[in-house]
Amino acid sequence: MTKGLSYLRLGVNIDHVATIRNARGGRHPDPLRAAHLAVEAGADGITAHLREDRRHISDADIARLKSELTRPLNLEMAATPEMVAIALRHVPNACCLVPERREERTTEGGLDVVGQKAMLAPVIADLKAAGIRVSLFIEPDPRAIEASAELAADIVELHTGAYCEYAAADDARGMAAEAARLAQGASEAAARGLEVHAGHGLTFNTVAALARMPEVVELNIGHFLIGEAIFGGLPAAVRRMRSLMDEARHAAASRVLA
Template sequence: MTRLSVNINKIATIRNARGGNMPDVEKAARDCEDFGAQGITVHPRPDERHIRYSDVREIRPAVKTEFNIEGNPIPSFIDLVCEVVPDQVTLVPDAHDAITSNSGWDTLANRDFLTDVCKLFRSKGIRTSIFVDPDPAMVEGAAACGADRVELYTAAYAEEYPLGPEKAVAPYLAAARKAKEIGLGLNAGHDLNLENLEFYIRTIPWTDEVSIGHAIICDALYMGLEKTIQAYLSKIDIF
């Protein structure tokens, strides 16, 4: 069964826009779990425009399912991960000024660096996932770096889905098959939503986890957080 990890960054964005502690990010994480989410994802960035490093420290003890920290493994991020010891760390090559993640790693060109990072996190007992574009060569490269999983960057799938689901998912299926062939776990994330999620999971049912944040918070404005999480779970619990 594919697991749903809710990215709560956007909840922190709303809080930060006004100051104070409304909405309460830690409570939101607990509520998401109570509503059925099987994991919580945070993506702290150096400018702390949404999730702050202090949030990560505060949220960690509250999460009872799976805690996933995403981010670019700069020294401060590495130190944070080693301090709080999440269940999973997802390595994302986002620039400090990126609005959102916009590409996967070149796991061949960055092999030495990623190998060192994976080795460090593995020594702490942390499962490591590398964010990659849907390219079998990048998937193989992630395995060579010592990653436990890859997370396929699904923005292109989401963009192309309305024009033809089969064509949109084809490169992801090829990359996912390569991951399965070489024994890598498989995650997916970015721009997955209630419209395109079920088709993706039906096509690649061995996906271990999807990480979804922006769409969930947008839908929750109209449906409420509990009903929204249940709706997303219904799209992945289909077998």
């Protein structure tokens, strides 16, 4: 598939390469090396989440990624003064604002955009003034989508965690209902002028449904790919994910044209 209007971008999150490194200390494995391998295998961008507790990605990682990457860097971050200052210092291509609790293992849900509009507004304005695209990680909820548009975000990233949990439980009815909710959210967000991304928990077995949604232009996938890399290497995992995305996108486009 050529990179045209129907092309679906793949962002690879390399956080958990740093998790493995930090378990023992030192420099190995290197998240920057993982980023380069992912790009060579077909990734269109790299995502890294600089958490407040620095449990995986470090400040030095962000500096190296911004300096040496050949593809856009998407910095996931909490909407705090410390993180805004770091983003303004490094100026990544995009910042995805996410909820963050120190006790959570991973991001557990979407940002409370409706309840935190007053706090988010100046953060978004400061980032956009620096030329950084702003993404909000949200549930596919109409109120959250409306609030994201009112805040003048550039992008919403729809949280796919619930869909993937239904898939893991072999709950076909739940999967169908959540896929429909994601599709409706993607349609509503695009209608409001928001660029639509999606991610969280996606695997080889769950990516096709999202790839078939025409409004979704980017998928961000990390933990699963790093896990698969243990068994077959990161380039192979990225290439397979890229292939599955392209196949699903092509099939969806063919049905539209038929």
